Amino acid sequence: MGKNDWSGFFLVLDGIDGCGKSTQAKKLCNYFKSNDIQTLLTAEPSDYDIGKMLRKYLQNSEIPASVDALLFAADRIEHCNKEILPLLNKGSIIISDRYRDSSYIYQSIEGKNEGVSIDWIKNINKFSLIPDLTIIIDIDPKIGLKRKRKQAINSQNQSLDKFEIDEFQNLIREEFIKIVKNSVVSDEGIHILIDGNGSEEEVFNKIMQVIKSYLKNNFKLK
Numbered sequence: 001m002g003k004n005d006w007s008g009f010f011l012v013l014d015g016i017d018g019c020g021k022s023t024q025a026k027k028l029c030n031y032f033k034s035n036d037i038q039t040l041l042t043a044e045p046s047d048y049d050i051g052k053m054l055r056k057y058l059q060n061s062e063i064p065a066s067v068d069a070l071l072f073a074a075d076r077i078e079h080c081n082k083e084i085l086p087l088l089n090k091g092s093i094i095i096s097d098r099y100r101d102s103s104y105i106y107q108s109i110e111g112k113n114e115g116v117s118i119d120w121i122k123n124i125n126k127f128s129l130i131p132d133l134t135i136i137i138d139i140d141p142k143i144g145l146k147r148k149r150k151q152a153i154n155s156q157n158q159s160l161d162k163f164e165i166d167e168f169q170n171l172i173r174e175e176f177i178k179i180v181k182n183s184v185v186s187d188e189g190i191h192i193l194i195d196g197n198g199s200e201e202e203v204f205n206k207i208m209q210v211i212k213s214y215l216k217n218n219f220k221l222k
Ligand code: TYD
Pocket: 017, 018, 022, 044, 045, 058, 072, 097, 098, 099, 100, 101, 102, 103, 104, 106, 107, 161, 163, 164
């Protein structure tokens, strides 16, 4: 897809399961809205049909990684075309809870024995947009999984997905760190790693500091 010539701002929060990105994404959305900025909080897998199918597939460890990768790429194209791009062109801030980096990392690790490489995943994702800024929240996978298990107990219809096991999350974390180190400014947009240890408020303040230095001048924060 074309260059980032929209008037809006496309922000992604990503990281291992239970890193706190969903909580921070909600806080950011409320903060921008309180500054009278049109903001959309969205997530992947999306709420469109392919996204819904993916949520079911994520419970099934027999689905090949190649199928997951193709479906995530297709879901992303639909998500961009139907929701993200029209709003970016109208000048909104989009906050996406997970995006392309999750595909590069989760599907390349789950698909290592199937020959699913990051290069191939990048290729099938070339039809979706490059974010303006991606923030990766880094925490110890043990803490992340503890949060996820607690959430699963508290909510009746939420079970852990096939990736929410210790060894897998350790590998995922290493890959997220590598993505940030290798591509602070790259063909995948700007990536910044934030330490997710600390209170919700502390992590939020760290994220806001980063966002303020990258947000376009047309957005005025009080
Ligand atoms: P997650 O953000 O954990 O959603 P929730 O907290 O609502 O369960 O995302 C669901 C899972 O989807 C997560 O384990 C990572 C996985 N995923 C991929 O494997 N590839 C992708 O491209 C995306 C977007 C997510």
